[in-house]
Amino acid sequence: MFEALGHIPAGEIRRRQDAVRHHLADVAPEAGGILVFSRLNIYYLTGTLGQGVLWLPLDSAPVLLVRKGLDRARLESPLEHIHSYKSYSQMPGLCADAGSPLPHTVAVVMAGLSWQLGQLLERKLADRKFVPGDHAVALAKMIKSEWELDILRTCGKLHHEALCEMLPGMLHPGMTEREISHKSWEVFFAKGHQGMLRMQAHGEECFLGHVSAGDSGNYPSSFNGPLGLRGEHPAVPFMGHAAKVWQPKEPLMLDIGFQIDGYQTDKTQAYWSGPESSIPDEVRRAHEFCVEMQNRTAEHAKPGVTPAELYAYCIEQARKRGFAEGFMGLGDNKVPFIGHGIGLTVDEFPPLAAGFDMPLQEGMALALEPKQGIPGVGMVGVENTYEVTASGARCISGDRYEMICV
Known part of the structure; x- marks a missing residue:
């Protein structure tokens, strides 16, 4: 029947x-x-x-x-x-x-x-x-088949279209985080998101993702990621807060996963409320550093290279270039990784972190997420989903990494 x-x-x-x-x-x-x-x-x-x-x-x-x-x-x-x-x-x-x-x-x-x-x-x-x-x-x-990668590529394409092509025209300074969250859901569902995000770590939950305007990006977080958020409520510390308004000349970070057919891609898009000329040098340099670390990590994420090597390079560059304090989170929000595997759950094996010396293999799917917390401002940076190929990791969630000015 x-x-x-x-x-x-x-x-x-x-x-x-x-x-x-x-x-x-x-x-x-x-x-x-x-x-x-x-x-x-x-x-x-x-x-x-x-x-x-x-x-x-x-x-x-x-x-x-x-x-x-x-x-x-x-x-x-x-x-x-x-x-x-x-x-x-x-x-x-x-x-x-x-x-x-x-x-x-x-x-x-x-x-x-x-x-x-x-x-x-x-x-x-x-x-x-x-x-x-x-x-x-x-x-x-950890190793995806071509059947799985086809789903992830479609997911990443839709993810990029939602965050970079459709959503910017629906945002404006003066919106609350909650209003931004609802617009994000509207766009994501219109693009085919099936409504679930899954975590595999015991007790970890995720709903839509993180919507963090201004200093919410550094708000104390219990989630195992660098981006802070106020969230809906202490009992539901996810999505965005109804009383936090996105002010002019503030960053907005949307760290929102997309899901189809059970598979997820992870992506963080940074927005700026104002013209590009209004972005302070401190904010611009921090964001450009994160994009550079993402691109360099992707270029070197080849079979045979270890997650620990990729992590060590980014941490050393952050130290040498004055970004160590806020790289991958400020204070207690700092996390000891720059990315993670992804697939049926957001947080699959392996983490890109110290001590993980199993070499990368072709067919892995990785989320790379260099981010920088700036005291008194918020957080900037990027996250995208990649598939590991023989010549490096290829991005499957879009090719725009700059802050989108609204």
Whole structure:
């Protein structure tokens, strides 16, 4: 009677499952497979946002067990073995019946389970040994297929059109951050944004993004990013504040993600309320420095180069050229990275930060976000989404990096 609204190709699903199996051999070599509980990772590996658990064995067919939505899962996923279950105690029998029994040692994506449910799993399957397997999935998701990159390229194109072509004509000094937020939503939905932004870090949330006028760019933030914001309310510290007005001769930073088909691009666009001639030299130089760091990082983000090398160069340049104080945030807002992986979540592996020495590979998607906080003024800078190619990282979210004067 019903048809699925879309499918991830079966070959793409198999590629992802095989990538997880490959990385599991290094991450948890003693494990005979991996249990995945997080709904987004279940989607990545099955094609359906299942509420339940996926058993992905090393050498036999995967088994998806769902608590709710069995019919939808069977519509959307190419997996052969999709069954309902009520209790973790049923898992060994259901997996064995499908020809994929649970071995003694099982890897688990532990970030997808609460402590309460993790303890319950250990009690129900007391004869099994559970080991961490999260990194195997993170490494698989790190490299995008051409199928995924096509979605991200479309997403980035629409993202650029929304922030750089459509929105500027709808903005003017005197608007509140909340009014700017609503105009942004209007434009984004008109361009096909599907309304979700997802984070993978435990407890991290995101709604639309950051809308920061003037000194809001340095307002104390609990979000793991350099751009401060007042947000809606202490209980909803996202988007923009109804009482903060964008004044003449102030920067406005819109750090807003775009999402289609589950995939996100990240982009920050800086605006200035006034003619270009009214931009102070301090603000202009800071923004130009951030653009330079973005472009230099992209040029050198080639296979074989490490995230730590890219980060170290930017930090050293900020120190040498007098930007160290506000680079990547002022005070407690400062963050120890200049970018991050991106895909089904905004904050994928790897961060571009010290200590991350796994070389970049072709097919990675990265958000590069050099930003500069200026005391008493706000924040300026850029962020764009890139795909790593053999000759460097290519921007897929537009080619305008200057402050747009309104």
